[in-house]
Amino acid sequence: MSERKDIVVRVNGEEYRRQVEPRLLLSDFLRHELDLTGTHVGCEHGVCGACTILVDGLPMRSCLMLAVQSDGRELATVEGLASSQQDLHPIQEAFRDAHGLQCGFCTAGILMTMLPFLEENPDPTEDEIRHALSGNLCRCTGYQHIVDAVLLAAQRMRGAPGLKPRAGSEPA
Numbered sequence: 001m002s003e004r005k006d007i008v009v010r011v012n013g014e015e016y017r018r019q020v021e022p023r024l025l026l027s028d029f030l031r032h033e034l035d036l037t038g039t040h041v042g043c044e045h046g047v048c049g050a051c052t053i054l055v056d057g058l059p060m061r062s063c064l065m066l067a068v069q070s071d072g073r074e075l076a077t078v079e080g081l082a083s084s085q086q087d088l089h090p091i092q093e094a095f096r097d098a099h100g101l102q103c104g105f106c107t108a109g110i111l112m113t114m115l116p117f118l119e120e121n122p123d124p125t126e127d128e129i130r131h132a133l134s135g136n137l138c139r140c141t142g143y144q145h146i147v148d149a150v151l152l153a154a155q156r157m158r159g160a161p162g163l164k165p166r167a168g169s170e171p172a
Helices: 026-033 090-097 107-120 126-135 144-158
Strands: 005-011 014-020 052-055 058-061 074-076
Touching: 014 026, 052 107, 058 107, 090 107, 090 144, 107 126, 107 144, 126 144
Parallel strands: 005 074
Antiparallel strands: 005 014, 052 058, 052 074
16 A cells, blocks of 8 residues: 555635545545535546536646645635525526526536636637537536526626526525
């Protein structure tokens, strides 16, 4: 068995110190060591995008990165988007309101891909969104509702009026 390595990583603003095996994938570290199961593992080849997280603000495939490579880095997972279950991030609200998800398996990776995209491009065209989504596979939606959700999120994040949250979705 290989010698374990000490790492210190900040995930969703919280610091974690762990000893990990050098061969442990970052996706497995997040899911099994930190219990952050929103990061899904689909293909384990970096093709599907389900495991996408932010590493120092950039989208990365966590199945292609070792946990030891995250030492000293800032990570963000889908669990860190919402400040609470009642106070979703605008991109999460838009996906809910525009029906941008079905089974939800790919959704976390798509959200984590689209967040920096929208920060860099706050008023994207449909073609720009489709290009940015090209590394994320969804087997359920056919992508149109995902594109609509990203357009809606962009509107809301710019402060432009958009589809309001559906009735009954506001906190009590």
